[in-house]
Amino acid sequence: MKAKIIVTPKKAVVDPQGKTVQKALEHMGYRxxxxxxxxxxxxxxxDGxxxxxxxxxxxxxxxKFLSNPVIEDYRLEIAE
Amino acid sequence: MKAKIIVTPKKAVVDPQGKTVQKALEHMGYRxxxxxxxxxxxxxxxDGxxxxxxxxxxxxxxxKFLSNPVIEDYRLEIAE
Structure with a gap:
Protein backbone atom coordinates (compact mmCIF):
# COMPACT_ATOMS: atom_id res chain seq x y z
CA MET A 1 0.00 0.00 0.00
CA LYS A 2 1.21 3.47 -0.78
CA ALA A 3 0.15 6.78 0.74
CA LYS A 4 0.72 10.11 -0.94
CA ILE A 5 0.81 13.25 1.15
CA ILE A 6 0.94 16.77 -0.19
CA VAL A 7 1.68 19.56 2.27
CA THR A 8 1.12 23.13 1.03
CA PRO A 9 1.28 26.51 2.74
CA LYS A 10 -2.17 27.88 3.58
CA LYS A 11 -3.49 30.45 1.11
CA ALA A 12 -3.26 33.26 3.69
CA VAL A 13 0.39 32.55 4.49
CA VAL A 14 3.19 34.24 2.52
CA ASP A 15 5.03 31.74 0.38
CA PRO A 16 8.44 33.26 -0.34
CA GLN A 17 9.66 30.08 -2.04
CA GLY A 18 6.71 30.19 -4.42
CA LYS A 19 7.27 33.88 -5.12
CA THR A 20 10.93 33.20 -5.88
CA VAL A 21 10.10 30.42 -8.33
CA GLN A 22 7.47 32.64 -9.96
CA LYS A 23 9.96 35.48 -10.43
CA ALA A 24 12.61 33.10 -11.72
CA LEU A 25 10.16 31.68 -14.28
CA GLU A 26 9.25 35.19 -15.45
CA HIS A 27 12.91 36.12 -15.57
CA MET A 28 13.62 33.12 -17.76
CA GLY A 29 10.96 34.20 -20.23
CA TYR A 30 8.00 32.05 -19.24
CA ARG A 31 4.95 34.26 -19.67
CA ASP A 47 3.14 -3.05 4.78
CA GLY A 48 -0.27 -4.43 3.79
CA LYS A 64 0.94 16.05 14.58
CA PHE A 65 4.22 15.84 12.87
CA LEU A 66 4.41 15.85 9.08
CA SER A 67 2.76 19.25 8.66
CA ASN A 68 2.40 22.39 10.72
CA PRO A 69 -1.38 22.86 10.89
CA VAL A 70 -1.01 26.51 11.83
CA ILE A 71 0.46 27.49 8.48
CA GLU A 72 0.06 24.41 6.29
CA ASP A 73 -2.68 22.31 4.78
CA TYR A 74 -2.24 18.68 3.82
CA ARG A 75 -3.92 16.24 1.49
CA LEU A 76 -3.65 12.55 2.21
CA GLU A 77 -4.42 9.91 -0.37
CA ILE A 78 -4.11 6.16 -0.01
CA ALA A 79 -3.30 4.52 -3.32
CA GLU A 80 -3.62 0.82 -4.27
CA MET B 1 -5.27 26.74 -15.73
CA LYS B 2 -3.27 25.02 -13.04
CA ALA B 3 -0.21 22.81 -13.34
CA LYS B 4 0.90 20.40 -10.66
CA ILE B 5 4.51 19.29 -10.55
CA ILE B 6 5.90 16.61 -8.30
CA VAL B 7 9.67 16.29 -8.05
CA THR B 8 11.01 13.16 -6.33
CA PRO B 9 14.51 11.80 -5.84
CA LYS B 10 15.32 8.98 -8.27
CA LYS B 11 14.97 5.48 -6.81
CA ALA B 12 18.73 4.87 -7.01
CA VAL B 13 19.59 8.04 -5.10
CA VAL B 14 19.88 8.04 -1.29
CA ASP B 15 17.03 10.01 0.26
CA PRO B 16 18.23 11.03 3.74
CA GLN B 17 15.14 13.19 4.32
CA GLY B 18 12.89 10.21 3.57
CA LYS B 19 14.96 7.95 5.84
CA THR B 20 14.70 10.51 8.64
CA VAL B 21 10.92 10.75 8.33
CA GLN B 22 10.68 6.95 8.24
CA LYS B 23 12.74 6.61 11.43
CA ALA B 24 10.76 9.36 13.13
CA LEU B 25 7.47 7.63 12.26
CA GLU B 26 8.79 4.33 13.65
CA HIS B 27 10.05 6.10 16.71
CA MET B 28 6.63 7.63 17.30
CA GLY B 29 5.03 4.21 17.21
CA TYR B 30 3.71 4.01 13.66
CA ARG B 31 4.24 0.41 12.57
CA ASP B 47 -3.19 32.63 -17.39
CA GLY B 48 -5.53 30.90 -19.83
CA LYS B 64 16.08 22.92 -16.98
CA PHE B 65 15.36 24.54 -13.72
CA LEU B 66 12.68 23.15 -11.42
CA SER B 67 14.29 19.74 -11.03
CA ASN B 68 17.77 18.32 -11.20
CA PRO B 69 17.42 15.59 -13.85
CA VAL B 70 20.61 13.88 -12.68
CA ILE B 71 19.15 12.89 -9.32
CA GLU B 72 15.44 13.73 -9.57
CA ASP B 73 12.40 12.64 -11.53
CA TYR B 74 9.41 14.86 -12.11
CA ARG B 75 5.76 14.38 -12.97
CA LEU B 76 3.89 17.21 -14.65
CA GLU B 77 0.12 17.33 -14.77
CA ILE B 78 -2.03 20.08 -16.26
CA ALA B 79 -5.35 20.35 -14.43
CA GLU B 80 -8.52 22.13 -15.58
Missing amino acids: GVKAVHVGKYLEVEL GDRETARKALDEACH | GVKAVHVGKYLEVEL GDRETARKALDEACH
Missing part, protein backbone atom coordinates in the same frame (compact mmCIF):
# COMPACT_ATOMS: atom_id res chain seq x y z
CA GLY A 32 1.54 33.98 -18.06
CA VAL A 33 2.54 32.59 -14.67
CA LYS A 34 0.01 34.05 -12.22
CA ALA A 35 1.22 32.36 -9.04
CA VAL A 36 3.38 29.51 -7.80
CA HIS A 37 2.93 27.61 -4.56
CA VAL A 38 5.68 25.35 -3.28
CA GLY A 39 4.99 22.51 -0.91
CA LYS A 40 6.26 19.14 0.19
CA TYR A 41 5.44 15.76 -1.24
CA LEU A 42 5.75 12.57 0.79
CA GLU A 43 5.28 9.04 -0.43
CA VAL A 44 4.89 6.47 2.34
CA GLU A 45 5.14 2.76 1.51
CA LEU A 46 3.19 0.64 3.95
CA GLY A 49 -2.82 -4.09 6.58
CA ASP A 50 -6.12 -2.32 6.70
CA ARG A 51 -6.68 0.72 4.52
CA GLU A 52 -8.88 2.56 7.01
CA THR A 53 -6.47 1.98 9.93
CA ALA A 54 -3.57 3.20 7.78
CA ARG A 55 -5.52 6.29 6.79
CA LYS A 56 -6.32 7.10 10.40
CA ALA A 57 -2.75 6.58 11.61
CA LEU A 58 -1.29 8.66 8.78
CA ASP A 59 -3.88 11.38 9.19
CA GLU A 60 -2.82 11.69 12.81
CA ALA A 61 0.86 11.67 11.84
CA CYS A 62 0.22 14.39 9.23
CA HIS A 63 -1.53 16.54 11.75
CA GLY B 32 4.53 -1.04 9.11
CA VAL B 33 6.25 1.85 7.35
CA LYS B 34 8.46 0.23 4.71
CA ALA B 35 9.88 3.35 3.10
CA VAL B 36 9.34 7.09 2.83
CA HIS B 37 10.32 9.29 -0.10
CA VAL B 38 10.30 13.04 0.27
CA GLY B 39 9.99 15.34 -2.70
CA LYS B 40 8.82 18.77 -3.75
CA TYR B 41 5.38 19.81 -4.86
CA LEU B 42 4.80 22.83 -7.05
CA GLU B 43 1.49 24.30 -8.10
CA VAL B 44 1.70 26.77 -10.97
CA GLU B 45 -1.30 28.96 -11.78
CA LEU B 46 -1.35 29.98 -15.41
CA GLY B 49 -3.82 30.09 -23.13
CA ASP B 50 -3.21 26.83 -24.88
CA ARG B 51 -2.87 23.65 -22.84
CA GLU B 52 -0.30 22.00 -25.11
CA THR B 53 1.89 25.12 -25.25
CA ALA B 54 1.75 25.41 -21.47
CA ARG B 55 2.68 21.76 -21.06
CA LYS B 56 5.66 22.14 -23.39
CA ALA B 57 6.90 25.32 -21.69
CA LEU B 58 6.56 23.84 -18.21
CA ASP B 59 8.11 20.55 -19.23
CA GLU B 60 11.14 22.50 -20.41
CA ALA B 61 11.18 24.57 -17.20
CA CYS B 62 10.98 21.39 -15.10
CA HIS B 63 13.87 19.84 -16.95
Whole structure:
Protein backbone atom coordinates (compact mmCIF):
# COMPACT_ATOMS: atom_id res chain seq x y z
CA MET A 1 0.00 0.00 0.00
CA LYS A 2 1.21 3.47 -0.78
CA ALA A 3 0.15 6.78 0.74
CA LYS A 4 0.72 10.11 -0.94
CA ILE A 5 0.81 13.25 1.15
CA ILE A 6 0.94 16.77 -0.19
CA VAL A 7 1.68 19.56 2.27
CA THR A 8 1.12 23.13 1.03
CA PRO A 9 1.28 26.51 2.74
CA LYS A 10 -2.17 27.88 3.58
CA LYS A 11 -3.49 30.45 1.11
CA ALA A 12 -3.26 33.26 3.69
CA VAL A 13 0.39 32.55 4.49
CA VAL A 14 3.19 34.24 2.52
CA ASP A 15 5.03 31.74 0.38
CA PRO A 16 8.44 33.26 -0.34
CA GLN A 17 9.66 30.08 -2.04
CA GLY A 18 6.71 30.19 -4.42
CA LYS A 19 7.27 33.88 -5.12
CA THR A 20 10.93 33.20 -5.88
CA VAL A 21 10.10 30.42 -8.33
CA GLN A 22 7.47 32.64 -9.96
CA LYS A 23 9.96 35.48 -10.43
CA ALA A 24 12.61 33.10 -11.72
CA LEU A 25 10.16 31.68 -14.28
CA GLU A 26 9.25 35.19 -15.45
CA HIS A 27 12.91 36.12 -15.57
CA MET A 28 13.62 33.12 -17.76
CA GLY A 29 10.96 34.20 -20.23
CA TYR A 30 8.00 32.05 -19.24
CA ARG A 31 4.95 34.26 -19.67
CA GLY A 32 1.54 33.98 -18.06
CA VAL A 33 2.54 32.59 -14.67
CA LYS A 34 0.01 34.05 -12.22
CA ALA A 35 1.22 32.36 -9.04
CA VAL A 36 3.38 29.51 -7.80
CA HIS A 37 2.93 27.61 -4.56
CA VAL A 38 5.68 25.35 -3.28
CA GLY A 39 4.99 22.51 -0.91
CA LYS A 40 6.26 19.14 0.19
CA TYR A 41 5.44 15.76 -1.24
CA LEU A 42 5.75 12.57 0.79
CA GLU A 43 5.28 9.04 -0.43
CA VAL A 44 4.89 6.47 2.34
CA GLU A 45 5.14 2.76 1.51
CA LEU A 46 3.19 0.64 3.95
CA ASP A 47 3.14 -3.05 4.78
CA GLY A 48 -0.27 -4.43 3.79
CA GLY A 49 -2.82 -4.09 6.58
CA ASP A 50 -6.12 -2.32 6.70
CA ARG A 51 -6.68 0.72 4.52
CA GLU A 52 -8.88 2.56 7.01
CA THR A 53 -6.47 1.98 9.93
CA ALA A 54 -3.57 3.20 7.78
CA ARG A 55 -5.52 6.29 6.79
CA LYS A 56 -6.32 7.10 10.40
CA ALA A 57 -2.75 6.58 11.61
CA LEU A 58 -1.29 8.66 8.78
CA ASP A 59 -3.88 11.38 9.19
CA GLU A 60 -2.82 11.69 12.81
CA ALA A 61 0.86 11.67 11.84
CA CYS A 62 0.22 14.39 9.23
CA HIS A 63 -1.53 16.54 11.75
CA LYS A 64 0.94 16.05 14.58
CA PHE A 65 4.22 15.84 12.87
CA LEU A 66 4.41 15.85 9.08
CA SER A 67 2.76 19.25 8.66
CA ASN A 68 2.40 22.39 10.72
CA PRO A 69 -1.38 22.86 10.89
CA VAL A 70 -1.01 26.51 11.83
CA ILE A 71 0.46 27.49 8.48
CA GLU A 72 0.06 24.41 6.29
CA ASP A 73 -2.68 22.31 4.78
CA TYR A 74 -2.24 18.68 3.82
CA ARG A 75 -3.92 16.24 1.49
CA LEU A 76 -3.65 12.55 2.21
CA GLU A 77 -4.42 9.91 -0.37
CA ILE A 78 -4.11 6.16 -0.01
CA ALA A 79 -3.30 4.52 -3.32
CA GLU A 80 -3.62 0.82 -4.27
CA MET B 1 -5.27 26.74 -15.73
CA LYS B 2 -3.27 25.02 -13.04
CA ALA B 3 -0.21 22.81 -13.34
CA LYS B 4 0.90 20.40 -10.66
CA ILE B 5 4.51 19.29 -10.55
CA ILE B 6 5.90 16.61 -8.30
CA VAL B 7 9.67 16.29 -8.05
CA THR B 8 11.01 13.16 -6.33
CA PRO B 9 14.51 11.80 -5.84
CA LYS B 10 15.32 8.98 -8.27
CA LYS B 11 14.97 5.48 -6.81
CA ALA B 12 18.73 4.87 -7.01
CA VAL B 13 19.59 8.04 -5.10
CA VAL B 14 19.88 8.04 -1.29
CA ASP B 15 17.03 10.01 0.26
CA PRO B 16 18.23 11.03 3.74
CA GLN B 17 15.14 13.19 4.32
CA GLY B 18 12.89 10.21 3.57
CA LYS B 19 14.96 7.95 5.84
CA THR B 20 14.70 10.51 8.64
CA VAL B 21 10.92 10.75 8.33
CA GLN B 22 10.68 6.95 8.24
CA LYS B 23 12.74 6.61 11.43
CA ALA B 24 10.76 9.36 13.13
CA LEU B 25 7.47 7.63 12.26
CA GLU B 26 8.79 4.33 13.65
CA HIS B 27 10.05 6.10 16.71
CA MET B 28 6.63 7.63 17.30
CA GLY B 29 5.03 4.21 17.21
CA TYR B 30 3.71 4.01 13.66
CA ARG B 31 4.24 0.41 12.57
CA GLY B 32 4.53 -1.04 9.11
CA VAL B 33 6.25 1.85 7.35
CA LYS B 34 8.46 0.23 4.71
CA ALA B 35 9.88 3.35 3.10
CA VAL B 36 9.34 7.09 2.83
CA HIS B 37 10.32 9.29 -0.10
CA VAL B 38 10.30 13.04 0.27
CA GLY B 39 9.99 15.34 -2.70
CA LYS B 40 8.82 18.77 -3.75
CA TYR B 41 5.38 19.81 -4.86
CA LEU B 42 4.80 22.83 -7.05
CA GLU B 43 1.49 24.30 -8.10
CA VAL B 44 1.70 26.77 -10.97
CA GLU B 45 -1.30 28.96 -11.78
CA LEU B 46 -1.35 29.98 -15.41
CA ASP B 47 -3.19 32.63 -17.39
CA GLY B 48 -5.53 30.90 -19.83
CA GLY B 49 -3.82 30.09 -23.13
CA ASP B 50 -3.21 26.83 -24.88
CA ARG B 51 -2.87 23.65 -22.84
CA GLU B 52 -0.30 22.00 -25.11
CA THR B 53 1.89 25.12 -25.25
CA ALA B 54 1.75 25.41 -21.47
CA ARG B 55 2.68 21.76 -21.06
CA LYS B 56 5.66 22.14 -23.39
CA ALA B 57 6.90 25.32 -21.69
CA LEU B 58 6.56 23.84 -18.21
CA ASP B 59 8.11 20.55 -19.23
CA GLU B 60 11.14 22.50 -20.41
CA ALA B 61 11.18 24.57 -17.20
CA CYS B 62 10.98 21.39 -15.10
CA HIS B 63 13.87 19.84 -16.95
CA LYS B 64 16.08 22.92 -16.98
CA PHE B 65 15.36 24.54 -13.72
CA LEU B 66 12.68 23.15 -11.42
CA SER B 67 14.29 19.74 -11.03
CA ASN B 68 17.77 18.32 -11.20
CA PRO B 69 17.42 15.59 -13.85
CA VAL B 70 20.61 13.88 -12.68
CA ILE B 71 19.15 12.89 -9.32
CA GLU B 72 15.44 13.73 -9.57
CA ASP B 73 12.40 12.64 -11.53
CA TYR B 74 9.41 14.86 -12.11
CA ARG B 75 5.76 14.38 -12.97
CA LEU B 76 3.89 17.21 -14.65
CA GLU B 77 0.12 17.33 -14.77
CA ILE B 78 -2.03 20.08 -16.26
CA ALA B 79 -5.35 20.35 -14.43
CA GLU B 80 -8.52 22.13 -15.58
